[in-house]
Amino acid sequence: MPHSNSPFFAPAWLSLGQLTPTPDALTLDWLFDQGSLTRRLTRLSEDGFSVTPLFEGWQPLRADECAALDLAQGSEGWVREVYLRGHGEPWVFARSVAARSALQGDGLHMDELGSRSLGELLFCDQAFQRRAIExxxxxxxWLPSEAREPELWGRRSRFDRGALSVLVAEIFLPTLWRAARAHPETC
Known part of the structure; x- marks a missing residue:
């Protein structure tokens, strides 16, 4: 069962210029970093990075996801929810979605990733163009029960390759902030 399917509340996804008040410098650096989050987490964990799949399957996408992907409300898509871990600790909850119609025949095979990082795949394929981070x-x-806390920062961006668009949301958990503050030289 996916964790992120509650229809009752949709957050306002904001650009850097729309943020008030502005978060601290460390938070801003992580939220708006244009590089690969997988690579950054691998550096921070000194190669102790791993991916734990939580849910993968077809389901109706949330309204905010349909809007971000220019899809009709209630469109079905592939949903992948994972923890990105450092030294076994969940540091980031990630939810990636793509429309069924765009995935069919595209060759991305999101359903075959298992414990591999989707982000790394997106950054290795130069054909993908990343849109603005929100x-x-x-x-x-919308979080797994063991990770539920108020006011956690999340970011999302859309990756486009031809007719295929993948929306990737990454929610930064308190364990990541502790690690980043303890080892700022590796961030």
Whole structure:
């Protein structure tokens, strides 16, 4: 069962210029970093990075996801929810979605990733173009029960390759902030 399917509250996804008040410098650096989050987490964890799949399957996409992907409300898509871990600790909850119609025959095979990082795949394929990063305080009801906390920062961006668009949301958990503050030289 996916964790992020509550229809009751949709956050306002904001650009850097729309944020008020502005978060601290460390938070801004992580939220708006244009590089690969997988690579950054691998550096921070000194190669202790791993991916734990939580849910993968077809389901109706949330309204905010349909809007971001220019899809009709209630469109079905592939949903992948994972933890990105450092030294076994969940540092980031990630939810990636793509429309069924765009995935069919595209060759991405999101359903075959297993414990591999989707982000790394997107950054290795030069054909993908990343759109602007948007951020919000991610609704705690959309998180796995063991990670539910109010006011967690999340970011999302859309990756486009031809007719295929993949929306990737990454929610930064308190364990990541502790690690980043303890080892700023590796961030």
């Amino acid at each position: 951020v919000c305080h991610y609704p705690q009801d």
